[in-house]
Amino acid sequence: MKIATWNVNSLTARWPRVSEWLESAQPDVLLIQETKQTDAKFPFEGFAELGYESAHFGQVQWNGVAILSKVGLEDVTRGFGEPEEEARVISALCGGVRVFSCYVPNGRALDNPHFEYKLRWLETLRKILDARDRSVPTLVGGDFNIAPSDLDVYDPLAFEGATHVTPVEREALAALGETGLTDLTRHLHPEEPNFSWWDYRNGSFRRGWGLRIDLLLVDEQLLGSATASYVDREARKAEKPSDHAPVVGEFDLRLG
DNA sequence: ATGTCACAGTCCCTGTGA
Numbered sequence: 001m002k003i004a005t006w007n008v009n010s011l012t013a014r015w016p017r018v019s020e021w022l023e024s025a026q027p028d029v030l031l032i033q034e035t036k037q038t039d040a041k042f043p044f045e046g047f048a049e050l051g052y053e054s055a056h057f058g059q060v061q062w063n064g065v066a067i068l069s070k071v072g073l074e075d076v077t078r079g080f081g082e083p084e085e086e087a088r089v090i091s092a093l094c095g096g097v098r099v100f101s102c103y104v105p106n107g108r109a110l111d112n113p114h115f116e117y118k119l120r121w122l123e124t125l126r127k128i129l130d131a132r133d134r135s136v137p138t139l140v141g142g143d144f145n146i147a148p149s150d151l152d153v154y155d156p157l158a159f160e161g162a163t164h165v166t167p168v169e170r171e172a173l174a175a176l177g178e179t180g181l182t183d184l185t186r187h188l189h190p191e192e193p194n195f196s197w198w199d200y201r202n203g204s205f206r207r208g209w210g211l212r213i214d215l216l217l218v219d220e221q222l223l224g225s226a227t228a229s230y231v232d233r234e235a236r237k238a239e240k241p242s243d244h245a246p247v248v249g250e251f252d253l254r255l256g
Numbered sequence: 257a258t259g260t261c262a263c264a265g266t267c268c269c270t271g272t273g274a
Contacts, residue, residue, distance in 0.1 A: 009262075010262055010263075013261085036263070057259075061262095061272095062273070072272085091274095105269095158257080190258095199258080200261055201259060201261090202258060202259055202260085204258095
């Protein structure tokens with residue numbers, strides 16, 4: 001089973017890239033973030049023509065998360081169940097695996113109220129993951145807006161005083177892991193940076209100025225069946241690309 | 257730090273978010 005996560009930075013703007021990537025990469029499941037559209041605009045039919053069932057949790061202008069699947073899409077949950085919440089998490093049961101598509105708040109700046117919101121949001125997610133049914137294989141993917149370690153940052157000195165790299169954010173991410181989840185790409189590749197995001201500005205991609213902030217957190221069952229994980233940098237080279245590249249995990253699942 | 261991109265509304269520019 002091949003499961004990928006991709007922050008597409010507007011599905012409206014990115015449809016050509018997303019549709020061609022699905023046709024060539026053929027993941028069984030794709031977790032999407034930043035669709036930036038309402039459910040009414042989400043291309044359910046376009047995805048169906050490509051062979052995918054889909055579920056979306058959208059809003060008017062920002063955020064928006066989705067799950068596409070070729071292996072079934074059942075028991076969908078949208079958000080944390082809080083009133084007026086932003087569209088940042090959706091989960092479903094796909095081919096016997098509970099998958100989450102997460103778009104963690106950016107944080108903006110350390111002294112911005114949005115930074116506290118980011119930490120609260122992560123704590124709410126942790127509680128949900130801690131309460132999950134451990135008998136069901138689980139994958140939590142998405143744009144976490146946190147680089148887990150300095151290996152995940154092209155120049156740690158350039159990020160002093162910035163979000164995405166602080167101890168408190170990394171501790172919040174590690175707390176998700178303490179519910180029994182492992183960072184798949186880093187586990188399989190302990191030393192390669194495997195950046196997944198490059199700023200549109202400054203020619204960052206060409207210069208290799210990236211961060212690894214798009215992650216696949218997997219439980220022990222999935223970790224034991226994992227055969228590969230990689231970043232598809234080709235997608236970042238395309239015309240009018242997202243600033244994020246897809247992150248892929250492959251599993252040799254033998255589920256009862 | 258900032259050489260870009262995308263969105264909605266103020267609607268062909270501006271403010272916001274990343």
